[in-house]
Amino acid sequence: MPGQNGRSFSSRQYPCEKCPLRPLPAFREFEKQELAFVSTFKKGELAVDKGATVLVEGSHSAHLYTVLSGWAFRYKLMSDGRRQILNYSMPGDLIGLQGSLMGEMQHSIEALSPMLLCVFEREHLPELYRNHPGLAYDITWIASREERMLDENLLSIGRRTALERAAYLIAFISSRARAVGLNGKTPVRIPITQQHIADTLGLSLVHTNKTIRKLIDRKLIVWRDGGCEVIDGERLRELARWEGLGEDRRPLI
Amino acid sequence: MPGQNGRSFSSRQYPCEKCPLRPLPAFREFEKQELAFVSTFKKGELAVDKGATVLVEGSHSAHLYTVLSGWAFRYKLMSDGRRQILNYSMPGDLIGLQGSLMGEMQHSIEALSPMLLCVFEREHLPELYRNHPGLAYDITWIASREERMLDENLLSIGRRTALERAAYLIAFISSRARAVGLNGKTPVRIPITQQHIADTLGLSLVHTNKTIRKLIDRKLIVWRDGGCEVIDGERLRELARWEGLGEDRRPLI
DNA sequence: CGCTCGATTGAATACGATCAATTACTGTGG
DNA sequence: CCACAGTAATTGATCGTATTCAATCGAGCG
Incomplete structure (x- = not known):
């Protein structure tokens, strides 16, 4: 069709x-x-x-x-x-x-x-x-799982600093992607622009760019091929003060 | 007991x-x-x-x-x-x-x-x-309804200004309270402190106070008896650029 | 090659955070 | 009845993070 x-x-x-x-x-x-x-x-x-x-x-x-x-x-x-x-x-x-x-x-x-x-x-x-x-x-x-993710995102936007927020978001998405096997031998490439990140974190595009740059300079992530790859998920989570997903097996409809 | x-x-x-x-x-x-x-x-x-x-x-x-x-x-x-x-x-x-x-x-x-x-x-x-x-x-x-409320709160914290956020929050809580008949002849008194509002909106206590004060000065709300009452819900919603609850009847377990 | 989209950077500003008091109100004990 | 302690609200001053404005740069595309 x-x-x-x-x-x-x-x-x-x-x-x-x-x-x-x-x-x-x-x-x-x-x-x-x-x-x-x-x-x-x-x-x-x-x-x-x-x-x-x-x-x-x-x-x-x-x-x-x-x-x-x-x-x-x-x-x-x-x-x-x-x-x-x-x-x-x-x-x-x-x-x-x-x-x-x-x-x-x-x-x-x-x-x-x-x-x-x-x-x-x-x-x-x-x-x-x-x-x-x-x-x-x-x-x-x-539905409850979605609610739980939103709770965490709300905490992030409401109470984390810009750098923590960015670190949290990228660590969060990357963890979820790994859980469903999106990583081959290479790390997952998250196909988003910095505008998407800005609109997720409640920040301006310019400030998002400067914040992401810090993560890149610290070698926690790389930005390439129109997307983002995590280099050091452990340190990202630490920086974000995030506990991680802690999810066990879930249903698939 | x-x-x-x-x-x-x-x-x-x-x-x-x-x-x-x-x-x-x-x-x-x-x-x-x-x-x-x-x-x-x-x-x-x-x-x-x-x-x-x-x-x-x-x-x-x-x-x-x-x-x-x-x-x-x-x-x-x-x-x-x-x-x-x-x-x-x-x-x-x-x-x-x-x-x-x-x-x-x-x-x-x-x-x-x-x-x-x-x-x-x-x-x-x-x-x-x-x-x-x-x-x-x-x-x-x-569960879906809760998710919907969180979506709206996330939009608020992420994209509204401090004044809009405060207006939104108070209008939102007050609308929900009205829907379950919490208003007698007098307007609903929402039993929260400014610290609660600050921790909901992702703002500092001091700035929350100054923001709430503006709403009071504009005669949109009053603050008394350790809580908040809405005077002009219509203008609050307008200020927040919020469409309102638009909820119909819901189940009660 | 010129166009568009996304990333990047510098400069000026503004919004909101932090610091530091002060005030108002409530309940408690003398 | 008043002194006192504790909580919540309020205000002014200063500081800093994030926004806005304004370009520039680089890659992919027709």
């Missing part, structure tokens, strides 16, 4: 039984029947281009997605254009749950790289709740 | 069938059988004093609470003492869900006033998911 608006839908290339993510140690094992249901729940796959808007504030999407591959960010805009990035999405993350449950989306999501998404129909969610309490529990768990 | 640690447990004075909150227009109607289950789910009531810690970061509480009356706030501490207040809890809000789902609490909760809490046992949660998919859905909905 040809792409319009930077997106193209296809039925399925990755049946849930052969999900490339599920075998990762980050994810919990699933019961056979749960996996079977998720497989019927999945309607198809959606490929989106870098820069495309996956979901937009104010819309009532009929769909819910799981990221199969690629990166995105979730953000809100004020009427005068100020932007706040709320969190990042990467493989294994659910996108659009808030909208599915509550109706209207109150934030937007944009792809940071080409992405492949599993598409689910929001209208089948009640069926999931009726017939698969374990999966229902998992979805609540996932 | 006598109180220790500022808390005292009693069986129940408010059976769910006579819940003082449920009839409020802010809450959805419940099926008879759902109400019956919630009633058995409720173990008793807990009264806590102002200033008492309801749940503490790092603990594994066996309980989950719904606020029947009173105010609390949810916060995180950094090892060096910096505090970030994440959100406020008021009647109808669920407390401790994150901990119930994920094990360890990663934030603390402290009472801002004397409170009365409905006590639920975390270990009965799976039963709720098995037998009451509607309630399970409601709990996810509640």
